Amino acid sequence: MPQLHLDPDRALPPDPATRELARTVYAATRSLPLVCMHGHVDAALLADDAPFGDPAGLLITPDHYVTRLVHAAGVPLEALGIGAGAETDPRAIWRTFCANWRLFRGTPSRYWLTHELVEVFGVDTAPSAATADQLYDELTERLGRPEFRPRALFERFGIEVLATTDSPLDDLDAHARLAGEGWGERVIPTFRPDALVHLARPSWSSDVAALAKRADVATDDYDGYLSALRARRQAFIAAGALATDHGHESAGTTPLGDADARRIYAAALAGQVTAAEAAAFAGHMLFQMAAMSCEDGLVMQLHPGVLRDHHDEARRLYGADRGFDIPVAAEFTRSLRPLLQAFGRHPALRLILFTVDETVYSRELAPLAGVYPAVRLGAPWWFLDSPDGLRRFRAAVTETAGFYNTAGFVDDTRAFASIPARHDLARRIDAGYLAGLVAQGLLDLDEAVETAVDLAYTIPREVYARPA
Template identity: 65%
Template sequence: MRALVLDDDRILPTEPATRSLARELYAAVRDLPVISMHGHVDAALLARDEPFSDPAQLLVVPDHYVTRMLVSQGVRLEDLGVPRLDGGPVERDPRAIWRRFCAGWHLFRGTPSRLWLEQELHDVFGVRVQPSAETADELYDQIAGCIARPEFRPRALFDRFGIEVLATTDSPLSELADHAAIRASGWGGTVVPTFRPDALVHVDRPQWKSDVEQLAEVSGVPTATYAGFLDALRQRREHFARAGAMATDHGHVSADSTPLERADAERVYRDALNGTADPAAARAFAAHMLFEMARMSSEDGLVMQIHPGVVRDHDPAVHEQFGPDRGFDIPAAVDFVRGLHPLLAAFGRHPRFRCVLFTIDETTYSRELAPLAGVYPGVRLGVPWWFLDSPMAMRRFREATTETAGFYNGAGFVDDTRAFASIPARHDVSRRVDAGFLAELVARGQLGLDEALETVVDLTVTLPRAAYAPVGA
């Protein structure tokens, strides 16, 4: 049995003088509010505010970082309780799921998941021994005892975590009933939706036509024509903005934003409704719609978040059995410079346009993203996420981008998580990395300590607040 002990200096530089500086910088931001502007927590969790059902559903089943690692070692998703689309048999015993997770604890050594999980277990649930096959039942009972108490319900944890705002990611077809319920409840937490139209702009999706028909129903705008389709999307954006949305979210494989001539867009849309659009036309239409979404952002002020370069559902068998976002995302190379050129040439200097660029291809940081953010007023850098939200990758991000784009062309940290209890741990890792990076600048005489203190606070709260604030606020 190994003890679970958190080193208070974890991730900070090891050289004594620099570590001392980093401690001072980290102390300035350690307890600042959490601004979570990009994530996948279900709003229903906070609308209902019901107790978490069990440790497995809280810490294992919804966290694709956790399940992915276990699957890579031969554990089946069914054995981790992930539901199948066909309703087929999966593990229903949460204790059995938890035991599998604990038996695989050693697999997470050196990963950011290990950092997050350790901090969750230690700080939130008071765990003092490491997960293992030997300790699994003891830890299960301890965590189950915690989540049965009122102070561990979702809203109580939201307040305990110091979350200032939590943005969810939502279907453009959603009526946002859970967000409305949160606002009507009288609870003071701020939870806002994010408009993600991916399902409607990729016309080669099997469900695309039925989704477009549903778009007409929820918007009240006929979608039999391309013009109606655009109007329906505008109505949905307005609906989201009224519900508090600050941003949109776009997960295209490519960064291509080449617009089509109006007649060509109308033709592809018509062909898609008839089921005759070919793959090349579908790709061209998706690029065109990225351009159109930028146009709409320049009109309504919603911040446009773009994170291309992810091949979704790489494992077709898993995708078929478990549905979207379960078949494993794999990074792919992206050409931001040429792909986004039409979009930025048209809107990059528009006074109402703001765009946050994310990548999981580190080679683009210094070559493409930092120079783009260092030129276009409408562009901000998104910090490392999915595959790169780890201490060493975050450090490499700062090294690759700061000399070109500085600190102030960034948009703050995003946790991109479905695992609610991991939010404060993820933000804490980012704060430690930034404190260490700034401490080294101070130690090398490149920055005064007073400036570094100001900067670390700005990176933590000032920049994300500014990046997502309503235009003109």
Template identity: 40%
Template sequence: MLKLLGERGTTTGMTQPSHLHPDRLFPASDPARSIARDLHGAVSDLPLISPHGHTDPSWFAQNGRFASPTALFLTPDHYVLRMLKSRGISYDALGIPRKDGRAIETDGRKAWRLFADNYYLFAGTPSKTWVDHSLHAVFGITEELSGATADSIYDAIDAKLSSPELLPRAILDRFKVEVIATTEFALDPLTHHQSMSEQGLIGQVRTTYRPDDVTDPGRAAIVENLHTFGELTGEDISKWDGLINAHRKRREYFRKYGAVATDHGVPTANTADLPFNEKQALLEKVLAGRHDANDAELFRAQMLTEMALLSVEDGMVMQIHAGSRRNTDPLLFDERGADLGADIPGPTDYVGGLKALLGRCGNEPNLQIIMFVLDETTYARELAPMAGYWPSLMIGPPWWFHDSPQGIRRYLDQVVETAGFYNLAGFNDDTRALLSIPARHDVWRREVSGFLANWVAENRLSKASAEEVARHLSYQAAKDAYKIT
């Protein structure tokens, strides 16, 4: 019999874990639930399109065994890490490397036990949904992770990690991942993608061009990075035209390894369209290290417009991820680096922010921009009306903190009536944790099915139309939005 262990490992008395129930996340009303089952059945087995993410490309290039259950579930997942830290659990004890090389926990089992002892903290979070789904779908584990089950689950996972079906590329094939894109910075040599190209793997695994390391003067190494950028491309980046041509060359290089998109992680959506002499003066100020926060914001704003103009040239889809105040814990950043959970959402103005960019090239037929936002107040007020007008704009799926059942419901409720279904970019999982990919797509497909089922039950949409929309949002929308052929 399946059993569910509750908080701190106590038995709840349920005969089936909630995360395994076939009707999980479906509408409560009987007519809509039946329709949702049918819609989900039509999309549940479709291939997965993951056109934006942060999985490690070395996993696919080397196709080696994951070192431990901890390396698979815990250390790459900042969603998990941030929750544990919020309860005072040390990153040292979790085995997260330090820049200074000081001692950390190196026994993966001990870190796993600490995770399991505190797994009750994740009740109500999407992280629990993803981990539970992965444990069951990949390893056949139906018991709840807890202190009492930590070692048995660790052993069950560890015993399977050496099997051929648990190697990274086999996981992609098992879950029908048709396309997955990693994300690399402009200065990245793409060593792993070169290896995959030699192995004939480009197509399923692609790169994405993220130039933040050379477009964000808020980075401490921006001057050094820009000079390296010039050396790498053979361009004189002290001249504005040379800087833009350097980007043009790197974009072309990334396209050799499957890139169809660029990605821009910016604190605001601000754009600018400065006269040439002002752009040149701004660049000189940044290269001299004399820029302040206002200069950094203006440089980022101008570079977003320049990236859009380059997309008009080469057709690469432009992703703008705005509104994250990154690395807000200076101690954590100094000790261990970026992307470890200390990023916090902030307010975002897309209407005012994109005004300069859209005024310059918003009507260009070759431009496609996918807008991502952490500020949910902008869904109905800004993003939906903008995507419902501008042919160059699409709305990205609920992202980061809102990639959850409730987040998807809020998103669909607020954007569909104004933007429609076909101005949405479908779903991408934006993850560093490989096994959460099928789990996240499953949640999206269930929520889409439930949303559409309610519309069918209310006679707002025919069941045949709802199935067509469900298939589109579950699969084809992402392929179309990212121009994947």
């Protein structure tokens, strides 16, 4: 029967001399606390602390990294528990996944899943059609134990702080419950206003009406809308938030004049906004969010360059976040210039830039971070948080931006059990990159160790800290 195993030197450089150096660097970071400043775990998971239901519901159905690859092989998403008429038997879903285990060879999902199975759940049965039931039973037995409930795993993972991602419309009840039990500084919200700044969204009008109720501020005009957003930002800060997050297709930040902004907002309320006006307003609101961050100190995270819901029918049938978000070419230099002209040297702004377009690493992002005090580079994101993607990031940006104009690793996941695997991979890749600099005589070993610790722990803690 095939067995799963984790090579202790996985993802480290193959050259023996460099690998030995990398082992020394990695040893300094492997047990450091996890600082998880951007992710999509639901705070209610930890507030409720209920046992996980079954292996498929934990590891398969909610993870679009997993489901998209199986679907690409022709397996209906319904077979993975997604959509109307979906398979409801978790054992059947698990069998489908195990029968397609080979599809994950060479992918970061294979790394994360193997780490989860071996390190988190203590099983070594390799997934396959023949072993699916045995593995399902082994995992089900583990999930029934108290030590595998969410808070127990949180402690075992060594998570120091975990930031969730939340709509301004969220009542933050789960965060309030956690705070009441002493977890308020360990699980914190992040303010993500996307639904409220993209005027062409079908639900925008109802969402703006809901914003007015949640903030207790009228949103029947543009000025009230801004006031309501400011009020919700303050509510998030009171709940422990350290950052905002913005998922736009474009990084455009050209501000509108007040008259134009008011006119477009009124047109949207009347259901008469054009696509061009909506796009212009979205860029204008990124500028406004930067201005608000200068006022209240929330770190601003920007994730542009993705065409969301590429397949209309898939969105209709299965909803958002089902693997059909596809990267597009990104442009930052001109797009961010209005924002950076106004706030790029403002002492209260910290703007963290993410991309899934590697072509801009050395041409645009590293030079921007290498001169503007407000700018930091976010970790490789989404399709790039892979061993080679992480290596390419360091190779492309370090010579221009250095290590200390980056923001540390973020796991960006809703797959709770994969969090330690993702941080472990990033630490191994950084150890290998730093070891290469030592082997070339470009860095001393003690400097490499110090830098690795900073990348894994010190930098994200400092970048996301509230301004003094």
